[in-house]
Amino acid sequence: MIARDRNWLLVFAVCAALAIVYPLFADGYQLTVIRDALIFGLFAASLDFFWGRTGILCFGHAAFFGIGGYIMALVTLNDAIPFGSLLGIAGAIAGAAFVAAIIGYFLFFGGIRGSYFTIVTLAMGVICQQAAISWSSVTGGDSGLIGIPPIEFDLGGTHVDLSQDLPSYIFVASIVAVVVLALWSISRGRWGTVLTAIQDNEVRAAALGHNAPLRLLVTFVLSAAIAGLAGALYVCMAGLVAPDLSGLLLSTEVIVWVAVGGRGTLLGPVLGAIAIQRAQQTISSFNPSLWPLLLGCVFVIIVFVLPDGILSIYARLKSLFKGGRQAQ
Amino acid sequence: MSDVLLRAENVGIRFGGLQALEALNLTVHDKELCCIIGPNGAGKSTFLNVLTGTLRPTTGSVRFLGHDIGGLPLHRIARLGIARKFQIPSVFPSLSVEDNLKVARWGAPSPARPIGELLDLVALGNRAATLAGGLAHGQKQWLEIGMALAIEPRLLLLDEPTAGMTPQETMATAEMLLRLKGEFSIVAVEHDIRFVRALNCETLVLHQGRRLRSGPFHDIEADEMVRDVYLGRR
Numbered sequence: 302m303i304a305r306d307r308n309w310l311l312v313f314a315v316c317a318a319l320a321i322v323y324p325l326f327a328d329g330y331q332l333t334v335i336r337d338a339l340i341f342g343l344f345a346a347s348l349d350f351f352w353g354r355t356g357i358l359c360f361g362h363a364a365f366f367g368i369g370g371y372i373m374a375l376v377t378l379n380d381a382i383p384f385g386s387l388l389g390i391a392g393a394i395a396g397a398a399f400v401a402a403i404i405g406y407f408l409f410f411g412g413i414r415g416s417y418f419t420i421v422t423l424a425m426g427v428i429c430q431q432a433a434i435s436w437s438s439v440t441g442g443d444s445g446l447i448g449i450p451p452i453e454f455d456l457g458g459t460h461v462d463l464s465q466d467l468p469s470y471i472f473v474a475s476i477v478a479v480v481v482l483a484l485w486s487i488s489r490g491r492w493g494t495v496l497t498a499i500q501d502n503e504v505r506a507a508a509l510g511h512n513a514p515l516r517l518l519v520t521f522v523l524s525a526a527i528a529g530l531a532g533a534l535y536v537c538m539a540g541l542v543a544p545d546l547s548g549l550l551l552s553t554e555v556i557v558w559v560a561v562g563g564r565g566t567l568l569g570p571v572l573g574a575i576a577i578q579r580a581q582q583t584i585s586s587f588n589p590s591l592w593p594l595l596l597g598c599v600f601v602i603i604v605f606v607l608p609d610g611i612l613s614i615y616a617r618l619k620s621l622f623k624g625g626r627q628a629q
Numbered sequence: 630m631s632d633v634l635l636r637a638e639n640v641g642i643r644f645g646g647l648q649a650l651e652a653l654n655l656t657v658h659d660k661e662l663c664c665i666i667g668p669n670g671a672g673k674s675t676f677l678n679v680l681t682g683t684l685r686p687t688t689g690s691v692r693f694l695g696h697d698i699g700g701l702p703l704h705r706i707a708r709l710g711i712a713r714k715f716q717i718p719s720v721f722p723s724l725s726v727e728d729n730l731k732v733a734r735w736g737a738p739s740p741a742r743p744i745g746e747l748l749d750l751v752a753l754g755n756r757a758a759t760l761a762g763g764l765a766h767g768q769k770q771w772l773e774i775g776m777a778l779a780i781e782p783r784l785l786l787l788d789e790p791t792a793g794m795t796p797q798e799t800m801a802t803a804e805m806l807l808r809l810k811g812e813f814s815i816v817a818v819e820h821d822i823r824f825v826r827a828l829n830c831e832t833l834v835l836h837q838g839r840r841l842r843s844g845p846f847h848d849i850e851a852d853e854m855v856r857d858v859y860l861g862r863r
């Protein structure tokens with residue numbers, strides 16, 4: 302096993318241990334805060350799985366989060382549907398994946414990459430938000446839908462009820478851990494290596510027999526499916542769904558979480574999401590209008606100065622010191 | 630004839646107002662080695678792009694084992710058994726040498742050569758863990774040849790495989806190709822006459838997008854017209 306993999310697993314184990322002992326020190330409210338932050342962390346990991354490995358930025362990832370959220374809300378609010386929570390989660394994942402498959406098919410097989418892809422997905426996010434606002438008979442319009450019940454299902458005879466803080470925290474933390482671990486093992490293996498090759502030189506990869514558009518599409522669909530799952534979890538925990546869950550602001554925030562946490566690391570974006578939401582709460586508590594401004598500045602700085610994320614400062618310093626030592 | 634692997638007929642291509650290729654024919658038999666030479670801008674790379682399906686000709690057709698490959702997606706063409714080395718070394722810079730070869734093997738329908746053998750073939754056995762972006766120019770060229778070999782091609786097309794190589798490396802490459810000659814067909818585009826002489830095979834001379842001469846290399850080398858247009862200029 303190479304050192305990079307070992308380090309990743311080490312950090313993962315430390316995070317998992319912290320997540321396990323956290324309930325011993327936190328009260329109910331603090332648990333729900335971390336739980337919701339973890340859901341957004343899952344969302345950030347889903348974007349990183351695509352952006353980090355393909356180098357193609359999706360600027361409308363909140364669309365999939367929102368689609369998952371609305372499907373979950375509609376399914377669980379409809380009393381006629383049995384097994385609402387499980388069907389809702391399945392529907393949220395399938396719905397987000399379906400939309401990603403349609404849009405991704407035309408973009409990837411149409412040869413759209415790079416900034417063009419980013420712009421089209423930006424438009425997709427805006428369209429989704431507008432649809433959620435305008436289609437008010439189904440989506441509840443601007444105010445959204447409220448009264449979404451907590452997740453509840455039977456699993457092999459045991460009844461799982463996530464209306465309490467601790468069970469819902471454990472449930473979310475376990476899902477995040479399992480999904481992040483799964484995404485990591487996919488992206489470090491053959492699948493991820495070929496994606497890196499495609500990112501380096503797509504024509505070359507195709508000339509070696511790789512169906513690059515298909516591979517990009519499947520990666521995008523998987524990424525969207527997980528974003529849909531995160532959306533579904535979120536609306537059940539929050540109890541409501543609203544158009545801004547698929548909005549431009551959330552799409553921008555998730556990019557910042559990934560960039561700050563370290564693109565391509567999967568775990569970093571989860572930590573980035575938690576840390577930045579923490580900062581957001583602190584800053585908003587003394588001046589609510591300051592946050593969007595700060596977020597915008599951070600975004601611009603990242604895009605222009607640190608395209609590889611905050612973690613790259615460390616790598617840069619290291620190479621600087623190394624270079625300095627070699628020069629002596 | 631049953632052993633025809635690739636047949637290009639009456640290939641022509643226009644870029645805007647420029648007739649880059651005109652009325653070119655080429656037949657490659659199974660396990661045959663041939664060369665394409667010509668001055669800069671003669672259309673060699675363009676012709677190779679047509680032969681590998683990367684560019685669609687304006688007129689004419691390219692058939693590989695009877696399939697018309699015009700319009701097939703690149704990866705399907707590769708899976709038919711056509712491998713190529715690009716003129717600009719095109720390795721994956723952020724992957725290690727070994728991963729470059731792995732990616733190539735994974736793309737093949739039935740890869741046969743193990744990674745270790747490929748590494749030895751292209752003399753990169755001690756660089757397996759090096760990032761391909763950090764290799765010397767000649768080593769990148771070899772790695773790319775190794776990647777082309779990894780897909781177990783029926784036909785290997787090489788665009789200036791020795792560009793930027795030292796004379797020793799050039800000769801080593803010629804020897805490598807001669808060793809591989811019996812396994813599959815090879816079409817090599819080259820500038821370096823010593824290299825083509827070392828291969829000593831059927832040669833097509835292009836000039837301004839047209840066929841100037843074709844035949845065995847010693848006839849080509851003796852040809853007055855070819856000397857004027859090309860060899861004489863060296």
Ligand SMILES: Nc1ncnc2c1ncn2[C@@H]1O[C@H](COP(=O)(O)OP(=O)(O)OP(=O)(O)O)[C@@H](O)[C@H]1O
Nearest residue numbers: 644647649667668669670671672673674675676716
């Ligand atoms: N995509 C393109 N669009 C327009 N013109 C092109 C294109 N590709 C090649 N050409 C032109 O076609 C002609 C043939 O180019 P080509 O690259 O095939 O030459 P070459 O024989 O490979 O030359 P070199 O020895 O420099 O590699 C040149 O005049 C070139 O400018």
Ligand SMILES: [Mg+2]
Nearest residue numbers: 673674675716
């Ligand atoms: Mg050329």
